[in-house]
Amino acid sequence: EVDADHRFEPISVDTSYITPNKCTECQGFHEEPQCAAVCPVDCCVPDEMYQETVEELLAKKEKMHI
Numbered sequence: 588e589v590d591a592d593h594r595f596e597p598i599s600v601d602t603s604y605i606t607p608n609k610c611t612e613c614q615g616f617h618e619e620p621q622c623a624a625v626c627p628v629d630c631c632v633p634d635e636m637y638q639e640t641v642e643e644l645l646a647k648k649e650k651m652h653i
Contacts, residue, residue, distance in 0.1 A: 591651060607637050609651065614644040 589609065598604055605622060612620045623631040639647075 589651075605631070607634070608647075611644045611648040611651070612639075614641060615648045 603622075610620075617624075620631065623629075
């Protein structure tokens, strides 16, 4: 289990990393992933090796946001 309230130190100050098992691609919250919406250099791109269905993303959202 993951404690959603626990804060982790960044791996690097120059690089942001999105943990796939916590990312819901903002399904159920926003029309588009907010990381991509605010990224100034368009670095938030889908990982072709790790794709999830909308149903899987929504199930993950429900599990994390009880």
